[in-house]
Amino acid sequence: MESQRSILIIAIAFVSYLLWQQWHADYGPQPVQPISQTQTDNVPAGVPSASSVSANNGTDEDVPVATNDSLPQAPVNSGNQQHYVTVQTDTLNVTINLVGGDVVHADLVKFPVTQGSEELYSLLRANAGLYVAQSGLVGQDGPDGSSEGRPLYQASAESYTLTGDTLSVPLTWSSNDGISITKTFTFSRNHNDVDVSYAISNNSGRTATFQQYAQLKQTTEEAEGGNMFMPTYRGAAYSTADNRYKKYSFDDIEDDKLRISTTGGWVGMLEHYFVSAWVPPQSETNSLYSRMLNGQYAIIGYTGTPASVASGQALELSSTLYLGPKDQDKLAKLAPGLDLTVDYGILFWISQPLFALLQFLHSLVGNWGVAIILITIIVKGAMYWLTKKQYESMAKMRNLAPKMQQLKDRFGDDRQKMSQAMMELYKKEKVNPMGGCFPLLLQMPIFLALYWVLLESVELRHADFVLWITDLSVKDPYFVLPILTGASMYLLQKLQPTTMTDPMQQKIMQFMPVAMSIFFIWFPAGLVLYWLVSNVITLIQAKIIYASMEKRGIK
Structure with a gap:
C-alpha cells in the first residue's frame, strides 16, 4: 500500500468523520437563542407536584409534572424585604431567587467570555436564553409542591461575599401550621460545587413527609454550537449505578421521558467546556426524570427518597450543585462518572492517560x-517501530511493482490465477501486502x-x-x-x-x-x-x- 494512498485514506476518513459530526449537530440537539425578560416571566416552571411524586416503579404517573403555569414572579420589594440575593466568591458570582430558592444566574469568575475581556462567562441565566438550576422540597408537606405556588424565602442580607474559606447563605421559610425550613447554600473557596441543604423543623403536631428534588432547565434553541471542524455536544446527560455516563439530547427528552430509579446517580446539562450538574446523596435511591415543556424548555432532574419527620423532631436533607468547567480531577471526586462529561467518546480509555x-x-x-x-x-x-514497519513494507511493495505488472500481462483478466500468482509472489519475497496498512x-x-x-x-x-x-x-x-x-x-x-x-x-x-x-x-x-x-x-x-x-x- 503506497504512502500517498495512506495519506489520502486518512484525510478522507477524517473529513468524513467531521461531516458525520456536523450532520449529528444539525439534526441533534440545537443551541439556545436569547429570549426577552417578558418571555422568561411566562416560562412554565415544571416543578414536581406533591400528588405526582411517589415511589418510582417505572410508570408514566411517577414522572413529576408541572403544577403551576408560570415561573414565580418576584413580588415588589417592600421595606427591607428583597426577593433576590447575590453571592460573590472567588469562583462564582451567583444570583438566587428567593421565590423557591432557585439559582437563576451564575457567572464563572475565572472564565471571561473572550480572552482579556472583563465580561464573565454566564453559565446560568434568566434573561438571555433561560438556563436555571431549580431545587426544593415536594412530597405531602413540601412547600414547592403546594397548589399555592412556591415558597417565598427570607434572607438576612441582600448580598454575600466570601471572605474566609467557606460562606453560608441561609434562606428561611415557615408555614402557618408550624413547619419551618432553612435552605442553606454553602460556598467554599476555590470550589465550583455548592452544597444545598434543608434543615426542617416540624412543630405541626403531626408527622410530615418531604421529598427533595432538583432540576436543570434551559431553552433548547441557541445561536451558537459546534460545527464540522469543532464537533461539540450541547444537551443533557445523566448517570446511574449501571451506566456511569449517558448523553440525553434535547431530542431524546422530547421523544421519550426519562424515568429511572437508581442508587446515587446525577443529572447535568453540558456545553463545550462547562457543565452544570445536580448530585444527590450517593447512598440513597433517587428517581431521575426529564421532560420537555412547550417544545422549547428541556428539564432534567431527580427526586430523592421520601423522608418523614415526626412532630417535635428535625430533619436535614442535602444535595450538591456543580457550576463550572469540565475539570476532570474535581468532577471525579463529586460523583462516579461525572468526569466523563469531558467526553472522549469510545476512546476515553486512551484519551484519559x-x-x-x-x-x-x-x-x-x-x-x-x-x-x-x-x-x-x-x-x-513510541510508535516509531510501527512507522518503520509501515515504510519498509511499502518500500518492498513498490519494489515488487515490475513483477506485479508482469503477472498482469501474463494472466490478463483471469482473476483467480492472478490472485494465486500474487500470493505465491508475496510468499516468495516475504512481503505482507497488509504490512503498510x-x-x-x-x-x-x-x-x-x-x-x-x-x-x-x-x-x-x-x-x-x-x-x-x-x-x-x-x-x-x-x-x-x-x-x-x-x-x-x-x-x-x-x-x-x-x-x-x-x-x-x-x-x-x-x-x-x-x-x-x-x-x-x-x-x-x-x-x-x-x-x-x-x-x-x-x-x-x-x-x-x-x-x-x-x-x-x-x-
Missing part, C-alpha cells in the same frame, strides 16, 4: 503549547484519542503559547500554522516515492496539502500545532528510515 501525560508535561514546562509539542514527540517516538490502523486510535484530548480540554481555553498565538482553543488569527502544516504535507509527498500512473490520482494527491490547509484554518491552534509537529517528526523519521533501508539494500 494521554490527558494525564499532557497535564504532567504542563506541570514541568508551564506552557500548554510546549506540552502539546512534547506529548506529540513522545507519542510519535496494519501499522497505520494501530496508530489511528491514538491519534484520534489525542485529537479529542486537545478538543475537549478546558485547560486549553485561553491558554497562551508564543508570539501571536495567545489562545490555543481558537483558530490561528494569521493562519501561519495551517500554512506550515500544508507545507509539511507537501514535503512528505515529495520525500516519499510514488508509482502512481493515474493522472486523476496524481492531481488529487497534489491538491491534498492545499485542501488540508484550508480545513485547518478553522481548527483550534492547539490541534493544528499538534498536526504540524506530527508531520515534522514524520519527516525526520522518514529520512532516518530511508537511510537505514538504503544501507540494507532496500530501495
Whole structure:
C-alpha cells in the first residue's frame, strides 16, 4: 500500500468523520437563542407536584409534572424585604431567587467570555436564553409542591461575599401550621460545587413527609454550537449505578421521558467546556426524570427518597450543585462518572492517560503549547517501530511493482490465477501486502484519542503559547500554522516515492496539502500545532528510515 494512498485514506476518513459530526449537530440537539425578560416571566416552571411524586416503579404517573403555569414572579420589594440575593466568591458570582430558592444566574469568575475581556462567562441565566438550576422540597408537606405556588424565602442580607474559606447563605421559610425550613447554600473557596441543604423543623403536631428534588432547565434553541471542524455536544446527560455516563439530547427528552430509579446517580446539562450538574446523596435511591415543556424548555432532574419527620423532631436533607468547567480531577471526586462529561467518546480509555501525560508535561514546562509539542514527540517516538514497519513494507511493495505488472500481462483478466500468482509472489519475497496498512490502523486510535484530548480540554481555553498565538482553543488569527502544516504535507509527498500512473490520482494527491490547509484554518491552534509537529517528526523519521533501508539494500 503506497504512502500517498495512506495519506489520502486518512484525510478522507477524517473529513468524513467531521461531516458525520456536523450532520449529528444539525439534526441533534440545537443551541439556545436569547429570549426577552417578558418571555422568561411566562416560562412554565415544571416543578414536581406533591400528588405526582411517589415511589418510582417505572410508570408514566411517577414522572413529576408541572403544577403551576408560570415561573414565580418576584413580588415588589417592600421595606427591607428583597426577593433576590447575590453571592460573590472567588469562583462564582451567583444570583438566587428567593421565590423557591432557585439559582437563576451564575457567572464563572475565572472564565471571561473572550480572552482579556472583563465580561464573565454566564453559565446560568434568566434573561438571555433561560438556563436555571431549580431545587426544593415536594412530597405531602413540601412547600414547592403546594397548589399555592412556591415558597417565598427570607434572607438576612441582600448580598454575600466570601471572605474566609467557606460562606453560608441561609434562606428561611415557615408555614402557618408550624413547619419551618432553612435552605442553606454553602460556598467554599476555590470550589465550583455548592452544597444545598434543608434543615426542617416540624412543630405541626403531626408527622410530615418531604421529598427533595432538583432540576436543570434551559431553552433548547441557541445561536451558537459546534460545527464540522469543532464537533461539540450541547444537551443533557445523566448517570446511574449501571451506566456511569449517558448523553440525553434535547431530542431524546422530547421523544421519550426519562424515568429511572437508581442508587446515587446525577443529572447535568453540558456545553463545550462547562457543565452544570445536580448530585444527590450517593447512598440513597433517587428517581431521575426529564421532560420537555412547550417544545422549547428541556428539564432534567431527580427526586430523592421520601423522608418523614415526626412532630417535635428535625430533619436535614442535602444535595450538591456543580457550576463550572469540565475539570476532570474535581468532577471525579463529586460523583462516579461525572468526569466523563469531558467526553472522549469510545476512546476515553486512551484519551484519559494521554490527558494525564499532557497535564504532567504542563506541570514541568508551564506552557500548554510546549506540552502539546512534547506529548506529540513522545507519542510519535513510541510508535516509531510501527512507522518503520509501515515504510519498509511499502518500500518492498513498490519494489515488487515490475513483477506485479508482469503477472498482469501474463494472466490478463483471469482473476483467480492472478490472485494465486500474487500470493505465491508475496510468499516468495516475504512481503505482507497488509504490512503498510496494519501499522497505520494501530496508530489511528491514538491519534484520534489525542485529537479529542486537545478538543475537549478546558485547560486549553485561553491558554497562551508564543508570539501571536495567545489562545490555543481558537483558530490561528494569521493562519501561519495551517500554512506550515500544508507545507509539511507537501514535503512528505515529495520525500516519499510514488508509482502512481493515474493522472486523476496524481492531481488529487497534489491538491491534498492545499485542501488540508484550508480545513485547518478553522481548527483550534492547539490541534493544528499538534498536526504540524506530527508531520515534522514524520519527516525526520522518514529520512532516518530511508537511510537505514538504503544501507540494507532496500530501495
